[in-house]
Amino acid sequence: MEDVTPRLAVLPTWLLGRADDRAHRILVDALSEHGFRGYHYRVLATLGDGGPASQSVLGRGAGLDRSDVATTVDDLQSRGLVARTPDPGDRRRNVVALTPSGRRLLARLDAVLAQAQDAVLAPLTPAERTRFVALLARLQP
Helix, strand or coil: CCCCCHHHHCCHHHHHHHHHHHHHHHHHHHHHCCCCCHHHHHHHHHHHHHCCEEHHHHHHHHCCCHHHHHHHHHHHHHCCCEEEEEECCEEEEEEEEECHHHHHHHHHHHHHHHHHHHHHCCCCCHHHHHHHHHHHHHCCC
């Protein structure tokens, strides 16, 4: 590590922060090349995995707050990637669903993210990657 004091170089919090900065840069660059952001992918992936959902359920699944969900869904809807319709059971709530274009885009972005994951984990062997991801999963709240 360039010019980092030995005390910092062995702190897991420091190392995780540096790795996160690098991973985030790689992810942002990969998505932005296709005109999208992480929020877009998170919403599309949540809909792809769980099917149509209310905006509140979508926000919880994507890890976004309400205002970010609304803004992101507005953007995706303007691009024809999601459809937002009133919930027949509760007219105050909207249900968001992927459109066919949204499904196709999600498949393309999945491939983009797979390449980004490979770039992030490039310094590791396949066995180290598997172990690293398992260990990271254990650190999650």
